[in-house]
Amino acid sequence: xRLKDRVAIVVGAGQSPGEGMGNGRATALTFAREGAKxxxxxxxxxxxxxxxEMIGANQGTAMAFKADVTKEAEIKAMVADAxxxxxxxxxxxxxxxxxxxGGDAELLEITEEAFDRCVAINLKSxxxxxxxxxxxxxxxxxxxxxxxxxxxxxxxxxxxxxxxxKAAMVSFTEQxxxxxxxxxxxxxxxxxxxxxxxxxxxxxxxxxxxxxxxxEAERDAKVPLGKKMGTGWDVANAALFLASDEASFITGVxxxxxxxxxVRRG
Amino acid sequence: MTRLAGKxxxxxxxxxxxxxxxxxxxLAEGATLLLMDITEAVVEGGEPTHxxxxxxxxxxxxxxxxxVDEAVRRAALPTGRLDIVVNDAVIRIGKKLTDxxxxxxxxxxxxxLAGVFLMCRAAVRQMLTQEIRHEARGRIVNISSxxxxxxxxxxVSYGTSKAGVVYLTRQIAADYGRDSIICNAVAPGxxxxxxxxxxxxxxxxxxxxxxxxxxRLGRSEDVANAALFLASDEATFITGENLMVDxxxxxx
Ligand SMILES: NC(=O)c1ccc[n+]([C@@H]2O[C@H](COP(=O)([O-])OP(=O)(O)OC[C@H]3O[C@@H](n4cnc5c(N)ncnc54)[C@H](O)[C@@H]3O)[C@@H](O)[C@H]2O)c1
Numbered sequence: 001x002r003l004k005d006r007v008a009i010v011v012g013a014g015q016s017p018g019e020g021m022g023n024g025r026a027t028a029l030t031f032a033r034e035g036a037k038x039x040x041x042x043x044x045x046x047x048x049x050x051x052x053e054m055i056g057a058n059q060g061t062a063m064a065f066k067a068d069v070t071k072e073a074e075i076k077a078m079v080a081d082a083x084x085x086x087x088x089x090x091x092x093x094x095x096x097x098x099x100x101x102g103g104d105a106e107l108l109e110i111t112e113e114a115f116d117r118c119v120a121i122n123l124k125s126x127x128x129x130x131x132x133x134x135x136x137x138x139x140x141x142x143x144x145x146x147x148x149x150x151x152x153x154x155x156x157x158x159x160x161x162x163x164x165x166k167a168a169m170v171s172f173t174e175q176x177x178x179x180x181x182x183x184x185x186x187x188x189x190x191x192x193x194x195x196x197x198x199x200x201x202x203x204x205x206x207x208x209x210x211x212x213x214x215x216e217a218e219r220d221a222k223v224p225l226g227k228k229m230g231t232g233w234d235v236a237n238a239a240l241f242l243a244s245d246e247a248s249f250i251t252g253v254x255x256x257x258x259x260x261x262x263v264r265r266g
Numbered sequence: 267m268t269r270l271a272g273k274x275x276x277x278x279x280x281x282x283x284x285x286x287x288x289x290x291x292x293l294a295e296g297a298t299l300l301l302m303d304i305t306e307a308v309v310e311g312g313e314p315t316h317x318x319x320x321x322x323x324x325x326x327x328x329x330x331x332x333x334v335d336e337a338v339r340r341a342a343l344p345t346g347r348l349d350i351v352v353n354d355a356v357i358r359i360g361k362k363l364t365d366x367x368x369x370x371x372x373x374x375x376x377x378x379l380a381g382v383f384l385m386c387r388a389a390v391r392q393m394l395t396q397e398i399r400h401e402a403r404g405r406i407v408n409i410s411s412x413x414x415x416x417x418x419x420x421x422v423s424y425g426t427s428k429a430g431v432v433y434l435t436r437q438i439a440a441d442y443g444r445d446s447i448i449c450n451a452v453a454p455g456x457x458x459x460x461x462x463x464x465x466x467x468x469x470x471x472x473x474x475x476x477x478x479x480x481x482r483l484g485r486s487e488d489v490a491n492a493a494l495f496l497a498s499d500e501a502t503f504i505t506g507e508n509l510m511v512d513x514x515x516x517x518x
Contacts, residue, residue, distance in 0.1 A: 174517040181479030181514045193503070224443030226401060230503035237500035246491035249455070249484045252517020253510045260443040263436045263506030 001035030002244040007086040009078065011069055011129060012095035012148075013040035014047025018202025019212065023148060023192060024095035025051045026232030027239045032060030034240060036091065039082040043068045069096055069125035070117075079132040091243045092133045092145045094126040099162035101203050107160050118161035123168050130176055134185070143185040144243045147173050148235070149254075151193040154262040170254055177252030186251035188242045193258020194219045196229040225259035269498045271296035274348055276341040278302045278328050278385060279355030280316075282309035283459035284409060287486030288352055288493050293319050295494060300341040302326055302333075303355065310460030328355045328381030329373075338388040347396050347404075350497045351389040353382045353431075354409040356424075360464050363422045371423045378427035379434075382408055386438055386449070393447050401502040403446045407493045408435050410451040412512050419473065432508050439506030448505045452492045455512025457484035479514035 008031045015022030024042075032038045032055040040055075040062055042048035048064040055062040065081055067074040082089050098104070098121050103114030126147050137143030149169040150162070157163045170189050177187040194200070196216065205215045219229050238257045241247055256262050275292050279285035280301035286308065289301055299321040306314040306323060316323035324340055326333030342348045357377045359370045386406055393404030411418070411428040418425030431451060438449040456474035464470065474483055492511045495501055510516050 177514050177517045178479050182481060184481065186480075186514075224440055225448065225503065225505050226398075226446045227444065234501075234503035238504065241492075241495045241500065246495065249480065249482075249488035249511050249513050250492065250509075251480060251514040253512075255504070255509060256507055257504050259503045260439045260505035263443075264440045 002240065002246070003031055003091070004035035006036040006090040006243075007082060007088050008036045008091035008093060008243070009039045009041060009082050009089060009133070010093045010095060011041045011078070011125065012097070013038070013051045014042035014044045015197070016101065016199045016203060018198025020196060020198055021232040022197045022199060023195065023232045023235040025054070026236035027093055027095060028062065029054060029058075030233070030236040030240050031091065031093075031243065032062055033058060034244070037086050038062040039065050039078070039085070041065045041067050041069070041078050069129065070120035072128050075125070075128045076132050079129070079136070083136055088140055089133055089136050090143060092129060092143070093148075093239060093243070094129055094146070095148045096125050097122050097148060097150070097166070099159050100207050101199070102161070104159040104161045106158050110160055115161050119165055122162070122165035126169055127172060134180060137185045138180070138183045141184045145173075145176065145185070145187040146239050146242050147187070147189045149189050149191050151191045151256055151258045151262050153191055154256070174252050181251055186247070188247075188251060188253050188255065190235060190238050190242070191254060191256040191258060191262070192230070192235050193256065193261045194223055194229045195231065195235065197232050223259040223261055224264055228259070230257060230259055267294050267296060269295040269494065269500070270350070273350055274298045274341060274345050275350035275352065275497065276300045276302060276337060276348060276389070277352040277354060278381070281306055281314065283461060284454065284457060284486045284489045285352070285354035286315045287490040288354060289315055289319060289321070291487070291490040291494050292497070293321060297350070298344060300324055300337065302328070302337045328353075328385060329376035331384055334381070334384040335388050338385070338392050342392055348389060348392045349399075350405050350407065351385060352407045352409065352493055352497070353385050355381055356409070358421060358424050360421050361423070362420045366423055374423035374427050378424065379430045382431050382434060386434065390438065390442055390447055394445060398446050400499045401446060402448050404448075405497055406438065406447070406449040407496050408449070408451040409489070409493070410435070410453045410508055412453050412455050412510065412515055415453070415516065419470070435508060436506045443505055448502070450496045450501070450505060451508040452489055452496065453508050453510045453512065454489045455484055455510065455515045457486060457489060459486050477515050477518065478512070479518050482513070484511060484513060
């Protein structure tokens with residue numbers, strides 16, 4: 001087991017309504033399968049609990065924790081819960097993110113309220129989670145932080161808040177890596193491309209009044225590798241690698257998991 | 267330890283250093299191996315790698331078209347497939363622009379860049395004849411370098427060749443993604459392979475320590491682990507990428 005006895009916090013371990021496996025749930029399941037104890041954090045407690053039940057069914061160890069990660073007090077409580085429960089924190093995985101479902105829109109349409117909401121959910125959450133976990137990791141002299149950004153950072157993407165916040169996550173992660181390397185803490189960022197997850201596919205189907213199959217076909221066609229979207233497991237496998245000791249010399253990197261979509265731009 | 271079970275892998279530059287560590291790791295994960303190198307002598311010393319691992323060895327030069335085609339043919343013989351190619355073979359001249367002769371430049375380009383081109387071409391030709399298994403027809407892992415993205419200190423031909431490898435990786439990924447051929451690179455930072463000489467001169471070690479944010483320099487196993495990840499079924503949606511294994515050097 002590649003994460004035996006590690007303690008992990010997966011933020012955004014539930015998932016949006018829809019079919020299939022989200023990135024956060026797949027990651028929580030993968031970490032637990034490899035021996036980590038996982039705090040499954042979500043503002044939707046029921047969905048986080050579903051993840052915990054799936055882990056329990058495989059003899060893994062996990063707890064659900066309800067937090068709205070746009071509130072610092074709740075982030076603090078989440079970190080304190082994992083720490084007091086299991087005595088350390090080895091992995092922080094920030095998976096929370098919204099675009100359309102947070103009210104994101106093109107420049108001329110976006111409202112101040114929607115923009116602030118997207119910034120709070122996508123960017124503030126990952127920065128404040130790092131703020132509260134870093135002192136613990138520094139004291140341990142070890143830790144791995146994984147932030148989930150998006151291929152939208154590299155390629156064209158129409159909605160402004162998502163693109164801007166996800167790009168900021170990359171810069172933030174690099175700085176986090178640089179300033180905490182001396183403590184043996186690693187920080188890396190994954191850029192998922194076109195994935196077949198409930199957030200990406202079902203949300204678009206609802207928003208644009210299309211069938212799931214139509215949205216799938218449009219997205220599949222844009223992926224160079226085998227003309228097929230990726231799945232939550234692809235992101236989970238990359239996160240597992242970056243979280244494990246196998247990546248102990250890897251920090252500050254940006255790893256696209258996008259089927260080659262960003263290799264071919266435009 | 268079965269992350270490469272049932273897979274056939276051809277590794278160039280496998281006698282020494284990082285290539286040797288990759289061969290050792292891949293074997294431990296259940297791969298069937300063919301090692302290729304211009305010599306069985308181990309740069310850092312010791313028994314030949316293929317003897318220690320007890321795997322077949324093909325003595326050949328990656329800059330020679332016939333040798334490369336023959337290596338791919340032999341690698342695919344046992345199972346009819348070549349699932350993984352790792353291009354690791356390299357030479358270094360260690361000279362600045364004004365000190366580099368055309369012959370030196372040409373030899374570095376022949377091994378470090380044309381060698382990768384020849385091997386990728388032979389491998390992709392073979393892979394295109396194979397069926398898709400676990401979402402991939404075949405996989406290529408090229409060992410690039412941070413040098414080529416940042417300047418290679420006083421080694422103009424090496425850095426230029428490595429920049430070419432990163433580009434070649436992207437081009438192959440884009441052109442053959444449709445065929446489910448996965449092509450990525452791993453870019454080591456400063457790795458202590460056990461090699462002596464220029465690699466561990468105090469001025470270069472001081473420079474590397476000063477530039478590497480993590481408290482230690484790299485080990486060959488760090489690169490082998492990254493190559494394993496990209497060669498395994500865990501990475502079926504990653505292609506065209508250049509994964510840094512550099513202790514944070516490029517983030518700093
Ligand atoms: N060591 C580092 O710090 C570092 C940093 C960045 C990148 N890299 C890359 O990692 C890879 C391995 O580096 P290393 O330090 O282990 O090198 P090394 O010199 O120890 O090993 C290179 C191997 O390539 C073989 N080789 C050379 N010419 C060949 C040819 N024409 N045909 C077949 N084989 C040939 C050599 O015999 C040797 O076994 C290289 O691609 C190198 O550019 C290493």
